Amino acid sequence: MGNRALFITRHNPSTNGGGNFASRAFLEAVSATFKSKVTLFVSSDFDESVLINKPDEIIKVKKRHSLDAIAGLLRGKLTRFEKSVESWLKSNDVSNFEWVFLDGGIIGGSYVKKFKDKDIKTCTIHHNFEVEYHIDNKSLETFKGRVKYWIKKLEQSAYKNSNVNLFLTEDDLRKFENYYGKHAMNFELGCFEFPVPTQSLVNSDYYPNKLLDTKQNYIKAVISGSLNTVQTLSSFKWFLEHIYPLILNAYPNFSLTLTGRSPTEEIIALCDNFNVTLISSPIDIRAVISEHHLYICPIKLGGGLKLRVMDAIAIGMPCLIQSNSFRGYEVFDTTGIVLKYNDEKDFMSAFNILINRIIKDRSDSSADLRQQYELKFSFLAGRKRLENILR
Structure with a gap:
């Protein structure tokens, strides 16, 4: 049995974004576990200087010609x-490879059988239930949400043929079992931080703002995320139209900030129309979040774990999270300052409870939240879970 690993990803782990950050953490964990004896297939614009645990072989692949990409969509490539x-398979001796890690169902379904034929153990990391995710986000791979054939075919092949399937949430694991059937080696790996060179995994310099004037109900809330996706636009618009007026009616001095990368013209217009502060593509998003009193995640679409919420929980920020985005964060239920809601009918009840708890015991609850975050989402915790699964 070999002592090397292969890692193939469609994401660019050196750029911003939830999927990219998750892939970077997984790649770092695999490289640390295999002592950097890793061959990485990745996009040509990947910058390996961001990594602490660098693979010893990196194969960068350029984008396909546009005509080839279109043909690939039609043929399931x-x-x-x-x-x-x-x-690579034809020109290399693969006998010293023990595992191949396929980052996502599309990658998994495309290559799992090729590596199984070479007697290499296969592990697919499912970031979410991709059939649901791609349809919700009207991705190019589904022809803008119209066709799920290839996504389903590839994801099912990855799931059925992998030696091990890893999931970010228990909810996604159950969805796969209900949709594709049982698999003997399914595990909830969860998500976790990637290591950084100059600071602790949870930056202790960040603390949520304190309420400035409880008598006048002066409250600052923040929403974050990638501001160019369908799920963000749809959910943010719904929040502004159905929930934001309810908050302003009860708390006239309430203010809302939206922050994240690459806002679309429609997002910018919504912020202008509803008097929402927009902070575009911040250098340090946790610094922006920490200037507020509470964090709101209104995202209703898409599967998997919403990494945007991690930034708030990591610094002990009280959070109010839409129930679909709460998946994977159930462990924080006991802190009392991470609450979920379903729709506008129960939002204000949860909001009032959260405000009262912030006023009463912010410091103790925030410290408990940060501690629980370390135990679940730190890089060391994630790496340990991965190593235990692979044994």
Whole structure:
């Protein structure tokens, strides 16, 4: 049995974004576990200087020509790595490879059988239930949400043929079992931080703002995320139209900030129309979040774990999270300052409870929240879970 690993990802772990950050953490954990004896297939614009645990072989693959990409969509060839992987397998002795980690169902379904044929153990990391995710986000792979055939085919193949399937949430694991059937080696890996060189995993310099004037109900809330996705736009618009007026009616001095990368023109217009402060593409999003009193996640679409919420929980920020986005954060139920809501009918009840708890015992609850975050979402915790699964 070999002592090397292979890692193939469609994400760019050196750039911003939830999926990219998750892939970076997984890649770092695999590289640390295999002592950097890792071959990485990744996009050509990947910058390995961001990594602490660097693979000793990195194969960067350029984007396909636009005509090839279109043809690939029609034939179910949804990644740029087809020719590179085939060539690599033909020209390399793979007997010293023990595991291949396939980052996502599309990657998994595209290559799992090729590596099984070489007697390499296969592990697919499912970031979410991709059929649901791609349809909700009207992705190019589903022809803007119209066709799920190839996503379903590839995801099912990855799930059925992998030696091990890893999931970010228990909810996603159950969805796969209900949709594709049982699998003997399904595990909830969860999500976790990637390591950084100059600070602790949870930056102790960040603390949520304190209420400035409880008598006048002066409250500052923040929403964050990638501001160019369908799920963000749809959910933010719904929040502004159905919930924001309820808050302003009860708390006239309430203010709302939206922050994240690449806001669309429609997002910018919504912020202008509803008097929402927009902070575009901040250098340090946790610093922005920490200037507020509470965090709101209104995202209703898409599966998996919403990494945007991690930034708030990591610094002990009280959170109010839409129930679909609460998946994967159930462990924080006991802190009393991470609450969920379903719709506008129960939002204000949860909001009032959270405000009262912030006023009463902010410091103790925030410290408890930060401590629980370390135990669940730190890089060391995630790496340990991965190593235990692979044994």
